[in-house]
Amino acid sequence: MHGECTTPLTVTSLRSVAAGITELVLENVEGGPLPSWQAGSHIDLQLGPDLVRQYSLCGSTDDRGRWRIAVLREPQSRGGSAALCERVQVGDVLLATGPRNHFELQPSPRYLFIAGGIGITPIIPMIALARAAGADWRLVYGGRTEASMAYRTELRSADPDRVLEWPQDRCGLIDLDGLLGRPEPDTLIYCCGPEPxxxxxxxxxxxxxxxxxxxxxxxxxxxxxxxxxxxFEIELVDSDAVLMVPPDMSILEVVDQAGIYVLSNCEEGTCGTCQTTVLGGLPDHRDSILDEDERASNDTMMICVSRSLTPRLVLDL
Structure with a gap:
């Protein structure tokens, strides 16, 4: 991580909220308020040298004193979930950057929330926001088993008529044909979960x-x-430079090699840290953040993974 301002956090609570899922409550080491955030936000936790992972905030946006995240222990963990679920203890200090929000809840009279597994975490504060706004909403929540579905009891007990649980071992895969077969007027869909x-x-x-x-x-x-x-070429207007990006290097790597500072983190197109304004040319968007409208506008790109459709890109760097 390239020197971004960090917030030291103390782990004040650890508990299991489902099979394989651990909830962490984090507070400012200095005891002051934490940065404000909105539903859909995530933070980046620095868990070791070159080990940074993103986790959605799933607590209350009104609570400036603590952040809540839930972490799934991945069987094929690259180090992040193993560190948080097995080695971190109450009292440990972690460094965080953010919050950032690439999953903002837009105003709408109706919402359909679809969550799979740990994907429920960003949806929880969205439901609270929709409820506060008086919007009509419903949640379809899938998981491998009931025991693997975090926060299912509190979600069901608070709004039993709006929450449809769909444990795969009993119900199979979510019936998306039935759920999405007919478009519903004035409804936005928010979905988070595994890639399939x-x-x-x-x-x-x-x-x-x-x-x-x-x-x-x-x-x-x-x-x-x-x-x-x-x-392809990249023209960096602020740096008054033109650089060549070879097939085996990313834009971020080329810019970094030239000594031009750009914040970066995941380097796989999921965190949005390296988002860069495009002033000319057409990007080949390869990130996992921008929606279809944002891609079509070609105003911005993630230079860690995205490339070019044109011989030259002009970037605000």
Whole structure:
């Protein structure tokens, strides 16, 4: 992580909230208020040298004294979930950056929330916001088993008529044909969960009005080959430089190699830290953040993974 301002946090509570899922409550080491945040926000936790992971905030946006996250212990963990679920203890200090929000809840009279597994975490504060706004909403919440579904009891008890639980071992996969077969007027869809669920929701909702679906991925979407296989140029207007990006390097790597400072973090197109304004040319968007409208506008790009459709890109760097 390239020197971004960090907030030291004390772990004040640890508890299991479902099979394989640990909740952490984090407070400012200095005891002061934490930065404000909105539903859909995530923080980046620095868990070791070159080990930074993103976690959605799932507590109350009104609580400036503590942040709540829930972490799934991944069987094939690259270090992040193992550290938080097995080694971190109450009293430990972690460094966080953010919050950032690429999954903002837009105003609407109706919402359909679809969550799979740990994808429930950003949805919880969205439901609170929708409830406070007087919006009509419902949640379809899927998981492998009931025991693996975090916060299911509190969600069901608070709004039993609006929450449909869908444990896979009893019900199979969520019936997306039935759920999304007929577009509902004035309704926005917010979906978070594993890639197969998100990809299926994207496919099944294509006949809904443009801009209806909003998703957040915890891992990069499956990669495809770049449209432009050869090298391309980047013109950096603030640095008065033109650089060549070869096929085997990212824009971020080329810029960094030239000594030009850009904040970066995940380097896989999921965190949004390296988001850069595009002033000319057409990006080949390869991130897992921007929606279809944002991609079509070509105003911005994630330079850690995205490339170019044109021989030259002009960037605000």
């Amino acid at each position: 669920l998100i990809a299926a929701v994207e496919a099944k909702s294509r006949h809904w009005p443009p801009g209806t679906l909003h998703v957040e991925r915890f891992a990069p979407r499956p990669a495809t080959g770049p449209v432009l296989n050869g090298p």
